[in-house]
Amino acid sequence: MKEKIYLDTSIPSAFFDNRDKNRQKVTQVWWRNVLTDKYEACISELVEAELGNTRDKHRRGNFLTLVKGLKSFEVTVEAEHLAKAYIENDIVPEEYLDDALHLAIATVNGAKTVVSWNFTHMVNHDTKRKVKAVNLLKGYAEIEIESPLELGGGKYV
Numbered sequence: 001m002k003e004k005i006y007l008d009t010s011i012p013s014a015f016f017d018n019r020d021k022n023r024q025k026v027t028q029v030w031w032r033n034v035l036t037d038k039y040e041a042c043i044s045e046l047v048e049a050e051l052g053n054t055r056d057k058h059r060r061g062n063f064l065t066l067v068k069g070l071k072s073f074e075v076t077v078e079a080e081h082l083a084k085a086y087i088e089n090d091i092v093p094e095e096y097l098d099d100a101l102h103l104a105i106a107t108v109n110g111a112k113t114v115v116s117w118n119f120t121h122m123v124n125h126d127t128k129r130k131v132k133a134v135n136l137l138k139g140y141a142e143i144e145i146e147s148p149l150e151l152g153g154g155k156y157v
Helices: 010-016 019-040 045-054 055-067 077-088 094-108 124-137
Strands: 003-007 039-044 071-073 113-115 145-146
Touching: 003 071, 003 094, 010 019, 010 055, 019 145, 039 094, 045 055, 045 071, 045 094, 055 094, 071 145, 077 094, 077 124, 094 113, 124 145
Parallel strands: 003 039, 003 113, 039 071, 113 145
Antiparallel strands: none
């Protein structure tokens, strides 16, 4: 059985973002050679909405085609409450509610890992530690927060 992981919006975005060639290459190779073989990749309707709001019609089409067929979780009241707890506990700033929602959606749906390129609000030591603490206090399982580099993509750098 494959491990269930949640991809935030930064992952499909990086697949097509050529501003950082190294990150793009790691994302593409990881997606093709690791993600589909090793993990059950999931997204959410929040990811779909964020990708769908891309102004460039061609890029938007690429994004949505890439994630088509991935299991997509709903934004539930339960996830909204957990996201609010992350904000109230100074894990994610209030103005970045969507980042807190990504973490919460993954948690309430039983993903083992959130995969992101967001090192500011998600993939960092403090966030990882605090999210695990809040999850345990609220009765949820611990969740890992990693970039593709930690999940096998590092060998493609």
